[in-house]
Amino acid sequence: xxxxxxxxxxxxxxxxxxxxxxxxxxxxxxxxxxxxxxxxxxxxxxxxxxxxxxxxxxxxxxxxxxxxxxxxxxxxxxxxxxxxxxxxxxxxxxxxxxxxxxxxxxxxxxxxxxxxxxxxxxxxxxxxxxxxxxxxxxxxxxxxxxxxxxxxxxxxxxxxxxxxxxxxxxxxxxxxxxxxxxxxxxxxxxxxxxxxxxxxxxxxxxxxxxxxxxxxxxxxxxxxxxxxxxxxxxxxxxxxxxxxxxxxxxxxxxxxxxxxxxxxxxxxxxxxxxxxxxxxxxxxxxxxxxxxxxxxxxxxxxxxxxxxxxxxxxxxxxxxx
Numbered sequence: 001x002x003x004x005x006x007x008x009x010x011x012x013x014x015x016x017x018x019x020x021x022x023x024x025x026x027x028x029x030x031x032x033x034x035x036x037x038x039x040x041x042x043x044x045x046x047x048x049x050x051x052x053x054x055x056x057x058x059x060x061x062x063x064x065x066x067x068x069x070x071x072x073x074x075x076x077x078x079x080x081x082x083x084x085x086x087x088x089x090x091x092x093x094x095x096x097x098x099x100x101x102x103x104x105x106x107x108x109x110x111x112x113x114x115x116x117x118x119x120x121x122x123x124x125x126x127x128x129x130x131x132x133x134x135x136x137x138x139x140x141x142x143x144x145x146x147x148x149x150x151x152x153x154x155x156x157x158x159x160x161x162x163x164x165x166x167x168x169x170x171x172x173x174x175x176x177x178x179x180x181x182x183x184x185x186x187x188x189x190x191x192x193x194x195x196x197x198x199x200x201x202x203x204x205x206x207x208x209x210x211x212x213x214x215x216x217x218x219x220x221x222x223x224x225x226x227x228x229x230x231x232x233x234x235x236x237x238x239x240x241x242x243x244x245x246x247x248x249x250x251x252x253x254x255x256x257x258x259x260x261x262x263x264x265x266x267x268x269x270x271x272x273x274x275x276x277x278x279x280x281x282x283x284x285x286x287x288x289x290x291x292x293x294x295x296x297x298x299x300x301x302x303x304x305x306x307x308x309x310x311x312x313x314x315x316x317x318x319x320x321x
Contacts, residue, residue, distance in 0.1 A: 030183045031265055031305075033191060039301055041164050042304070044116065044119075046298035048114035050149060051106065054130065065137045067096050069094075074094045090132050091136060116161070127153035142292070143292075149291075194299040201252055202253040221241065228287060234286065251279060266305045266307020269303055269304075272303070280294075280300075281293075
């Protein structure tokens with residue numbers, strides 16, 4: 001009787017031992033849905049540069065697209081405006097001076113975001129003025145790029161962007177631990193938002209016959225409106241183009257799962273992040289699709305795990321020694 005009890009105990013201990021081993025390797029929700037402070041700082045700088053890039057691109061044709069002297073005067077826009085929820089302070093005046101002043105104001109907000117000065121207010125200013133600028137002339141909207149930039153700025157309002165390596169942090173008497181992971185509903189929201197972008201694009205691709213047939217990348221690279229010289233070079237290798245079609249479709253489908261893989265999250269997520277960055281770099285080199293690739297790459301910086309930064313710091317220490 002005692003031998004049977006000991007045997008059952010050993011079996012039970014073996015089972016629970018395996019469960020504890022799995023739990024020990026399982027990544028916590030704080031690790032999966034949190035953001036490393038160093039990644040947050042890098043994202044803040046990238047976000048500010050994206051706003052600067054958006055402003056500089058639009059400022060080239062400021063008079064043509066944003067004043068009453070241009071292609072879309074305010075009277076015409078207000079007469080056909082169908083979105084009652086659209087708010088644009090850029091519609092308050094159609095003069096060149098007023099538009100330049102608003103551009104300058106948003107540039108100052110972007111500078112404050114870059115330096116981390118009054119960060120939350122500067123983030124709000126960038127978000128509000130970006131929406132206002134986009135609503136001033138919807139005829140030149142950049143589609144998904146405009147929407148993605150607005151979303152990143154909005155969710156950034158709920159992140160402590162100025163808590164580390166910023167002028168705001170320099171004025172605080174208490175120094176935060178840079179190795180302490182930031183976790184909250186704001187971090188979860190922006191990480192899930194970035195993941196949803198890829199899930200939706202993958203779902204749309206799977207519903208398109210050209211992607212299923214392996215011909216979508218070839219068709220895009222053949223489009224003279226978007227193609228760059230590198231695209232013309234790739235078209236000389238049909239087998240490679242077909243491989244890229246499957247690689248893009250497969251990685252956009254599996255990549256989001258790798259970002260939240262619950263085991264060995266540090267190295268797996270790092271691999272996924274650099275995979276997405278490489279994919280967006282290839283898109284940027286081959287296609288003229290405005291700033292969407294830069295915005296997507298900036299969003300990926302949020303996913304860089306603490307494992308990556310710790311390995312980088314350790315390697316730097318060894319090299320210094």
